Amino acid sequence: MTMSFRIAARSVSSSSSVFRSAHHHGSITSKSFPNRVSLISPSFRGKSTTTSGSVDAAASGSGAPTATPKPSASVGSAATKEAASEVATSASSESVPIGMTSIAMILAIGTVSAGAAIAENATASMVPTFDPKQQRFDQSTFSGRLSKMLLACDPFLLTYSSEEVNKYKEMVDNYEHHLKNLPTGVSETEMSRKLWEAQRVASAALHPDTGDSIPHPFRMSGYVPFNGPICVAMVASQSTSALLFWSWVNQSQNALVNYYNRNASSEMTNETLMKSYAAAVGSALTVAFGLATFIQRRYSPAQAKNLLRWVAFPSAVVASSLNCYIVRSPEIDTGVPLVNSDGExxxxNETSKIAAERGVNSTTLSRAMLQAPVYFLPPFLMGIVPPLKNMIQRNPMMRVPMTTYLLLVCFGIGLPASVAIFPQMGEIKVEEAEEKYHNLQDVKSDGRPYKVLYYNKGL
Known part of the structure; x- marks a missing residue:
């Protein structure tokens, strides 16, 4: 979760007191105070006052710091006392409550997991007979793909040990035995549900192409809980160096999530991997910081504030898309295998570069579209739901925890929704693939030529 976490909160805040936050390519932060570097929102704070030379660094939606003036007045004057009082009040109301924000993060992870449990229980009576080559949900529809991804991104899946994962994989491998030898009192539907659940646990931890275990932080089920602490660290960051460090950590995790969930049927050398990582993280950080820095230096504070309202969202889209595309682009050079409807x-030993390019492009597009729910839903909810509005008005300290909670929940729902836009197993017409695939015959259907082939686009 990065820049969207920061840019979404800008829309929630009022014009006089704005909590700035970041999610998916950036940071959540507090209001800046005089003589302190603070990570702010996607909009430029740019308050115009009489100055004395001190610097208050504020970040734009792309996370770049900027200098803002400090009020000055004669020592002992009423203006000085009033300004000091205002700053103290602002600091008290806008400082980041780390404890409450951490609790909000944990509650958000629990909410996402509860949503997955509700989805699983709601479809328990409609499970088809288990077949590892088929899907529990209809993958030709968006609702079916969304249901699958909601269960796949469930943070609770991280709680299973390696031994349990291997046990469930063995159960899936021997599914025919379990279906033929039903325990007393267990129906075929109930056993199929257990087998689908076993497959869900195993597939969440093991890569579908290699069978290797995916490290917890880089699983789809780990995206929300492992980015949460990073976001909380960004909340506490009060210097440009801290912002850069946590943005690097954040972008690194994004790159590794993209890498571990790629199509791994084609090997990637360590040199190619490191080049892709450096290019992905470097380009994403350049977009995240560079555009805002340029605008803040090129335009007046008032103009910059207005401009950054419009560039924050596209900056998040570009940064996340670049990260995904660059990490996955080596697949286009090597190609991916094409399989039939049985996965054979x-x-x-042959691959299709055309199919690989389609898979990378569709995954990149889904990453770009992930920014939309994170950017628009939290400010929409906090702006129209009376209990939320009233609670924040009565207790401004709740703004940061509430924004954190809503952004993480929206991300936990938006991630499955964006991935579900395209089926994981993409299809390509034979005539649209390379010529070597054009005249292949399906020996299982009386030698008739294939019309459609399939490929794993990755997540």
Missing amino acids: DVLP
């Missing part, structure tokens, strides 16, 4: 390679 139609040309062993």
Whole structure:
């Protein structure tokens, strides 16, 4: 979770007191105070006052610091006392409550997991007979793909040990035995549900192409809970160096999530991996920081504030898309295998670069679209839901925890929704693939030529 976490909160805040936050390519932060570097929102604070030379650094939606003037007045004057009082009040109301924000993060993770449990229980009576080559939900519809991804991104899946994962994988491998030898009192539907659940646990931890275990922080089920602490660290950051460090950590995790959930049927050298990582993280950070810095230096504070309202969202889209595309782009050079409806390679040791490019492009587009719910939903909810509005008005200290909670929940729902836009197993017409695939015959259907082939686009 990065910049969207920061840019979404800008829309929530009032014009006089704004909590700035970041999610998916950036940071959540507090209001800046005089003589202190603070990580702010996607909009430029740019308050115009008489100055004395002190610097208050504020970040834009892309996370770049900028200098703002400090009020000055004669020592002992009423203006000085009033200004000091205002700053003290502001600091008290806008400082980041780390404890409450951490609790909000934990509650958000629990909410996302509860949503997955509700989705699983709601469809428990409609499970089809288990078949590892098929899907529990209809993957030709968005609702079916969304249901699958909601269960796949469930943070609770992280609680299973390696031994339990291997046990469930073995259960899936021996599914025919379990279906034929039902325990007393267990129906075929109930056993199928257990097998689908076993497959869900195993597939969340093991890569579908290699069978290797994916490290917890880089699983789809770990995206929300492992980015949460990073976001809380960003809340506490009060210097440009801290912002850069946590943004690097954040972008690194994004790159590794993209890497570990790629199509791994084609090998990638360590050199290619490191080049892709450096390019992905470097370009994303350049977009995140560079555009805001340029605008803040090129335009007046008032103009910059207005401009950054419009560039924060596209900056988040570009940064997240670049990260995903660059990490996944080596697949285009090597290609990916094409398989039939049974998942069997139609040309062993051969790959399709055309299919690989489609897979990378669709995954990149889904990452870009993930920014939308994170950017628009939290400010929309906090602006129209009376209990939320009233609670924040009565207790401004709740703004940061509430924004954190809503952003993480929106991300936990938006991630499955954006990934579900495209089926994980993409299809390509034979005539649209390379010529070597054009005249292949399906021996299982009386030698008729294939019309459609499939490929794993990755997540």
